Amino acid sequence: MPEGHTIHALADRLERAFRSHRIEAMSPQGRFAADAEHLDGQVLERAQAWGKHLFVEIGAVTLHVHLGLIGQFAVKPLGGMPLPSPVGAVRLRLVGPEHWADLRGPMICTLVDRARQREIISTLGPDPLRRAQRTEAAMARITKSRKGIGELLMDQSVVAGVGNVYRCEVLHRIAVDPFTPGRELDPTTWQQIWQDLVLLMPLGRTFSQIITMPDQVAAASRARRSGRSREITRRLTGERLGDTFERRFLVYKRTGEACPRCGAPVRDTQVSGRTLYWCPACQVRH
Numbered sequence: 001m002p003e004g005h006t007i008h009a010l011a012d013r014l015e016r017a018f019r020s021h022r023i024e025a026m027s028p029q030g031r032f033a034a035d036a037e038h039l040d041g042q043v044l045e046r047a048q049a050w051g052k053h054l055f056v057e058i059g060a061v062t063l064h065v066h067l068g069l070i071g072q073f074a075v076k077p078l079g080g081m082p083l084p085s086p087v088g089a090v091r092l093r094l095v096g097p098e099h100w101a102d103l104r105g106p107m108i109c110t111l112v113d114r115a116r117q118r119e120i121i122s123t124l125g126p127d128p129l130r131r132a133q134r135t136e137a138a139m140a141r142i143t144k145s146r147k148g149i150g151e152l153l154m155d156q157s158v159v160a161g162v163g164n165v166y167r168c169e170v171l172h173r174i175a176v177d178p179f180t181p182g183r184e185l186d187p188t189t190w191q192q193i194w195q196d197l198v199l200l201m202p203l204g205r206t207f208s209q210i211i212t213m214p215d216q217v218a219a220a221s222r223a224r225r226s227g228r229s230r231e232i233t234r235r236l237t238g239e240r241l242g243d244t245f246e247r248r249f250l251v252y253k254r255t256g257e258a259c260p261r262c263g264a265p266v267r268d269t270q271v272s273g274r275t276l277y278w279c280p281a282c283q284v285r286h
């Protein structure tokens, strides 16, 4: 499932392509035809992400999209070429002066008013990719829970935007046992987890790729600070994960391989229907 960095990158891409432009909207597949008519000919004012939710303000309404497991919203330049015919089940197509975008297979695609938009956002925890987030409410929810921190991090009402990969990787980076009950988690440890998400997720947004290996985090951070990453970001369409960096992880999908910190074999188990990867030797309760 796309994690929050993918949705923020998508919002950025939609803004670069369509912001302040009048757009054409249509539903080649037909399932969104009546709603697309409301959007057609309106100006796209703003696109923003909250966790895994995308809100695109078009005219007086907001397009609310959640990609779910298989959804994809590719934004591409027209490049002076005629608009290509839709391929497959395109729920919504947006066309601007220089770009077009096709939305396929979303879990949610609906029009909402601003009040409903606020209501949806109010159910979400702080988002490490948004500025000025208050993390106290998240900590309050964590300290009331008997659930493990590994499970709590996936709860969008605790933290918005974290999915399975960031969950596994961050807990390994901070060396926390994912089964530490929320109410036993040290507030300092929570702050470390949050700060690590605030460090890592913007790199994911920039490169459309989850980057957690220390050497890659250092290289990606340097590229971002120097502005060298801007051209890479501009080229990404959202159709596939970026591959600027070799796909390597600390524990994610590394069952049985050696933990990069202590050498013990990485383990996996099912938690709430998702596979959790961790090192039982060096990830401890604290």
Ligand SMILES: [Zn+2]
Pocket: 259, 260, 261, 262, 263, 264, 279, 280, 281, 282, 283
């Ligand atoms: Zn280890």
